Amino acid sequence: MILLGLTGSIGMGKSTTAAMFRDAGVPVYDADAEVHASYAKGGACVEPLGAAFPGVVKDGAIDREALRRAVLDKPEQMQRLNGIVHPIIGALRTSFFEDARAAGADLVVLDIPLLFEGGGERGMDAVVVVTAPPEIQRARVLQREGMTPERLDAILAQQTPDAEKRSRADFVIDTGQGLEPVRRQVAEIIAVMRDPQRRPNRRAATA
Template identity: 40%
Template sequence: MTYLLGLTGGIASGKSTVSRTFKAAGFPVVDADVIARQIVEPGQPVLARIAQAFGPEVLRADGSLDRAKLAEIVFSQPGRMAALNQINRPYLREAISQALAQAKAGGAAIVVGDIPLLYEADYADDFDGVAVVSVDPNIQLSRLMARDGLSQADAEARIQSQMPLAQKAALADFVIDNNGTQEATIAQANALIHRLQRLS
């Protein structure tokens, strides 16, 4: 039986490190961020709806989505993130569900759904269990500023657009602490893999 694990965290919490550890161990990972980019490619109905709702300035000259411009709008104008989510989420949920079903059909002992907004978008019930990658808020802020070259205000706006990490950790079945070294995080991820293999 396949164990379906939901993997989440906050922006710059270290979730990608854990996701890569599962991939390296040979388990399929369905990445919601990759799917989210695929559904807004030119020619997709989602892109047309976003351009209609946010204006032609969110499109580049070649017709592709200007993600930086869209982020600037949704993080600076109240209510705009909710409007974007309302457009995206039905398409995203359908695509993620199809990808998870396809991965599960392959018969792997563990299939991971890497979904940043797992709790915010009500995906928790779709999984056998949820793992949250947790980190101290100050470390999260400094990592995000360094990683994306953001000002403190812009980084805080992105963090505050998500459910607080402590709240996610309280809801989770498994918590991976990413306050230490990358090696320590990978070791925790491998320990979780061994634990889930016994459950599957």
């Protein structure tokens, strides 16, 4: 199965781009959505995180702000958190792959916001970076409820700079030009990934 990583900084249009891959018939694994679902009522992370961090479960779901406070500036607690969450999310990702194979998929997209930060690009055949001009990025993000310039700057400080992401990508999609150019690029990337003569192969290069 061909693995195509999809990443991009906050406000770049990654979710919209992922939806276009999905609309084109390519299964998409959404890492953020998987974490959110596992933190929701009945989610796989609720019970173990509640046991490890008393007070973070409210109304049967993980209170993300309470959890953030519990691990903020506490490396040992963050390590403990990751030790609980990562194996659970890993198992859910495995289920995604199994379902995609059973459906006969030859190509899947892994939508992972912190792909480069976590070194996940090494497991991909190719990586798509979604970008946009800085002024468009900031305008998009600052429209979100509760977002402030200071909070945006803090988020960006924790992410690999956009220019570096673009330099490490196999494909770059600029969402600042409207939806139709993005849709055309998505279609072309799918065609390239399914063509053995044109397809990048990071996994072979790092094997």
